[in-house]
Amino acid sequence: MKSSQQFPDIEPDGLEWTSASDITIAWNDGSRFTYRRAFLREHCPCATCRGTHGSTATLVKEVAPPPPPPGKKASFAIMSGPKPPSRDVATTLTSADPVGAYAMRLSWGDGHTSGIYSWRYLRFLGEVMEGRATLGELE
Ligand SMILES: [Zn+2]
Numbered sequence: 802m803k804s805s806q807q808f809p810d811i812e813p814d815g816l817e818w819t820s821a822s823d824i825t826i827a828w829n830d831g832s833r834f835t836y837r838r839a840f841l842r843e844h845c846p847c848a849t850c851r852g853t854h855g856s857t858a859t860l861v862k863e864v865a866p867p868p869p870p871p872g873k874k875a876s877f878a879i880m881s882g883p884k885p886p887s888r889d890v891a892t893t894l895t896s897a898d899p900v901g902a903y904a905m906r907l908s909w910g911d912g913h914t915s916g917i918y919s920w921r922y923l924r925f926l927g928e929v930m931e932g933r934a935t936l937g938e939l940e
Pocket of ligand 1: 847
């Protein structure tokens, strides 16, 4: 059974923005996932979003990503700087800032900034994206 307890020492080896403003994370266990913005917003771990669990998914609708901008990708390791625009503010990431050594805070275009995504939670979401786990298994 998959559980976030499986990833006690998980840390990102590298983080970067994709051309569509999604986030790719390479983990220190050798795995690598690209987290789509809408997926991250849908799984925001803050109390407000968890309290509306079940309806958030319908509020946040995936839209087609904008065409990739010319040039190179921004380095996510800096965790700042310009990012490609998106048409949907609720799933537009405006910034990603480190929280201590264990998490990052994602800020969204609609002003929502209370979601703090721990590395373990994000790593677990990777399993969810791959269909190897469900959120119900997350304690
Ligand atoms: Zn939230």
